[in-house]
Amino acid sequence: MSSTATPDPESETGRPAVPPSGAPASGAADGPLAALRGEADAVLRGLAGDTARLREDQWRAVAALVADRRRVLVVQRTGWGKSAVYFVATSLLRARGAGPTVIVSPLLALMRNQIDSAARAGIRARTINSANVDEWDAVQAEVADGAVDVLLVSPERLNNPDFRDTVLPKLAAACGLLVVDEAHCVSDWGHDFRPDYRRLRTLLGELPRDVPVLATTATANARVTADVAEQLGTGTDDEDALVLRGSLDRESLTLGVLRLPDAANRLAWLDTHLPEMPGSGIIYTLTVAAAEEVTAFLRSRGHVVASYSGRTDDAERQAAEADLLANRVKALVATSALGMGFDKGDLGFVVHLGSPQSPIAYYQQIGRAGRAVDRADVLLLPGREDEAIWRYFASLGFPPEDQVRRTLDVLADAGRPLSTAALEPRVDLRRNRLELMLKVLDVDGAAKRVKGGWISTGLPWRYDAERYARVAEARGREQQAMRDYIATDGCRLEFLRRQLDDEQAAPCGRCDTCAGARYGDDVATASLDAARAALGRPGVEVEPRRMWPTGMTDAGVPLKGRIKADEQAATGRALGRLSDIGWGNRLRPLLAADAADAPVPDDVFGAVVQVLAAWGWEQRPIGVVTIASRTHGTLIDSLGARLAEVGRLPWLGRIEYAPHAERAPARSNSAQRLRALADAFVLPPEAAAAVREASGPILLVDDRMDSGWTLTVAARLLRQAGAGEVLPLVLAVEG
Structure with missing residues (x-):
């Protein structure tokens, strides 16, 4: 989590702040709110240092959660300090007798960062996720005893039958604050839609109305923001809701694109220029195979790097994260498995070897860099394989209606729960696509996950063909936007900000089109020879x-x-x-x-x-x-x-x-x-x-x-x- 700055007289949106309960925008009100502000800043200093003070919109969110018990949606750039809002709010609510905060968080890397951050402020945080199954009983006992201030839960837990039926009702009854981190995952318009997040509707429905809810994300355009707000009950038409959307400018980032002839030249460029790049950073690839290939090549050339992907086991992931945090490696060569939540304030660069298929996903990933340094370099090295990889991921969308109906019929006729493995001989869908479809059907009420597998509920269900078609069309537009980003002669950061509907988008003056390229396309002859040999x-x-x-x-x-x-x-x-x-x-x-x-x-x-x-x-x-x-x-x-x-x-x-x-x-x-x-x-x-x-x-x-x-x-x-x-x-x- 990055440290925060002294607030400006205006909020981060650039508009005069309208504080909760009518308090002055500066947060300097007399009475209870002034005292609350003082407490909040004191907690923040434990998190971020002796000079830290809440930004105006951070304070507005904290006050809305603690003083007014409202629902708040925060859409702010990476590094703005969204985690500070929920940790400060947690501390203040716990001091007032509230139950533990439940944070729904999508990635283990993010959970580990958040637990470490909480400890710095004296906040006791624990987690329940797929990597610590042996600790679940002990963690639940600590929660019941009041020994836990923050419980981090992966979205997949929300629909685990034992957790959903046994643990979740108790959490809903005792919860003092619900936080939905990376909330764009709720929306199927978002770049990282996860059906498990849609189970939050159930949890929200069981929460007492006076339990505050905070949803946060750094990557949501207007459509995604509206969809998330609607699904989480934080729409702007709800008088109890507060939506805080700020500028997405990142003054430390210097963006550029280098179009090199082939894969060998891209690897050679990395070998040639990696030592020049500031500090340590991340090299993103589009596939696991590419991550492993690039890691092996760079290591063979003497660079200290580590691979990080969905194929990396948890112990190796933790070691890689720790090595990057401690600057023991120059870079992690990572897939989107490291796309959200990894918090290293002094990360000096992000290089993409291949183009993500969405400007929003790209902004999410480059947002890892430059959070607490004056300069961070961001470079995209597109490849000719990118479009083929995009087509593959596009093929994994929601299945056609006949396949969905077939699955529901199979479940209805089975007379018993069926696991995904048992469904596969009866349904012509690959495992990952079948599981995604079942989760959507679960959220829609047509199927339900129980012990032993999945069952049909028998409830009516409508195939929303128009919505799925619109989502597919939106994905196509996003891919075209990435082609346009690569080809643009305008400001690159302004381009990305406009893709996220940032009304304050303006030329940055720093990127390669505004100020000239920071890096050339030259490669050392020895590097190119080595790259061709490795790839060949x-x-x-x-x-x-x-x-x-x-x-x-x-x-x-x-x-x-x-x-x-x-x-x-x-x-x-x-x-x-x-x-x-x-x-x-x-x-x-x-x-x-x-x-x-x-x-x-x-x-x-x-x-x-x-x-x-x-x-x-x-x-x-x-x-x-x-x-x-x-x-x-x-x-x-x-x-x-x-x-x-x-x-x-x-x-x-x-x-x-x-x-x-x-x-x-x-x-x-x-x-x-x-x-x-x-x-x-x-x-x-x-x-x-x-x-x-x-x-x-x-x-x-x-x-x-x-x-x-x-x-x-x-x-x-x-x-x-x-x-x-x-x-x-x-x-x-x-x-």
């Missing part, structure tokens, strides 16, 4: 499937439990990942749905040979088998034939589609994919005889691996035909 280095391990999906017998497929050891594939290899910034950029157009089916290009084939040379298998393959393809048959067969020729191996044949085989659904979940593929392939008799006669490891060649079930089913056929081992080789791995 082929080879990714492909882990085989070990278990069949849950519930396949219910889908009519007699497969369950562990895949027999003598029917499994071995660990395979891929040339690269489609989501990485090295081989991914070469493979995406080659394997695109509309790409021409042609023989494997020489450069790709040469890289595959390098992968084989570095494989290190215990026994050399004795033959090559390819898998039939409806889209890339020529590509796959040419790859298999050339590998057989170069390796002096026999081509033993092709695994073909069975006559009855239907096209497997694209982007379906694991169970649906297996259901479609379980009996979709056959090994022709002559190929089976060749495999049986060869009696040794087989190199199994395909174009890509997505769910992994094509390779699993094909390998099982080969093992059943007598193959000693099956070594999968694909050009690309999805994800």
Whole structure:
């Protein structure tokens, strides 16, 4: 949490402040409010230092919460001091006998920062989240005993059956203040919509009317602000509500865009210029694969950096956060998993290797920098892979009505709770999309999460096609806005502020279009050579499937439990990942749905040979088998034939589609994919005889691996035909 400044005679919005209960704007009223202001500033000094004093809008929010027990929505820039409002209000309310503050907070990094901040002011804070399950009983006992001032809860807890039915009612009854942090997550118009946040309606409905509510966010345009206000009961038409929306200017930030020719030049630029960047900072990437790739490269070049993503376990995340806070690393190379809540006042730079698909999301992430320093550098290095990644994330939106209705019908017919794993064989949706849809249905009252899974409530439900279409259109406009941001010759910060409907937006005088570029596009020759070598280095391990999906017998497929050891594939290899910034950029157009089916290009084939040379298998393959393809048959067969020729191996044949085989659904979940593929392939008799006669490891060649079930089913056929081992080789791995 950043320290706060002495208030100006006007509020942060630039308009004369209208204080609660008619108190003067300066906060210098006689009587109870003056005393309250003195108490509030005293608490703040414990948080932010001896010279700290509440800003005018901070004081207005605190007074509204403590003196008038109102509902308040605060939309203020990152670093303004929103957390100071709820910690000061908590201290004052607790001193007046109120129950503990409940803060709904979306990220563990944010929770850890807030607990540390609270301790500095003598506020006892605890948390209940997925990372401390073993402590839940003890924490709940401390809350019941009055030993906790602040309880931080992840939004996912709000719909955990035990928490929702047992803990939540007690919290609602005892709560002295409810805080909804990062409140833009409530809105499906927001860049980071989270259905679990919508459960706050239930909690708000159970709160006594005199319990104050504070919602805070730094990234909400007018539409999102209105939506959040409506959902949290803090709309401007509510006479009990106070909406405080301030300027989004960040005087310390210097924004710029560098358009470099390719991924190698972007990595080389980082290697060349990272030592020049002020202090320590964050390098954002769009995918986990890119984060790991960039981290490995920078470390190989001697930079002290750490990777931070959704794939990083909690202990490693905590260590990475601590290292950045203590300046033991130059940068965290992070995905949006570090997008909200990480509080390091002296963070000196934020670099994006790839463009987020929303100006609001971009403003959120760059807001981590420059909160307590005079200068912080913000740079965007867009890449040609950005648009493909945007399209992938767009495909994860709310499903079409027929899939939603199908899910509700399955739940209604089951007669018992169904887990997401049990639903997958019956519903053609991937796990993350299925879970998001169920959470929305839960909020809408059509489904409910209970012990053991999900049930249908049987209540009427309407598919709001118009709203979903408008949200999709809004996402398209946001993507265009990011293209416009990259191309603009106007002030970059003003552009972002206008995207967030900041009426005070004006040229900053600091960005590369206002004052000239702070950094050039030059790269050191050694850096570029090293980057090209790193990105051109082929080879990714492909882990085989070990278990069949849950519930396949219910889908009519007699497969369950562990895949027999003598029917499994071995660990395979891929040339690269489609989501990485090295081989991914070469493979995406080659394997695109509309790409021409042609023989494997020489450069790709040469890289595959390098992968084989570095494989290190215990026994050399004795033959090559390819898998039939409806889209890339020529590509796959040419790859298999050339590998057989170069390796002096026999081509033993092709695994073909069975006559009855239907096209497997694209982007379906694991169970649906297996259901479609379980009996979709056959090994022709002559190929089976060749495999049986060869009696040794087989190199199994395909174009890509997505769910992994094509390779699993094909390998099982080969093992059943007598193959000693099956070594999968694909050009690309999805994800």
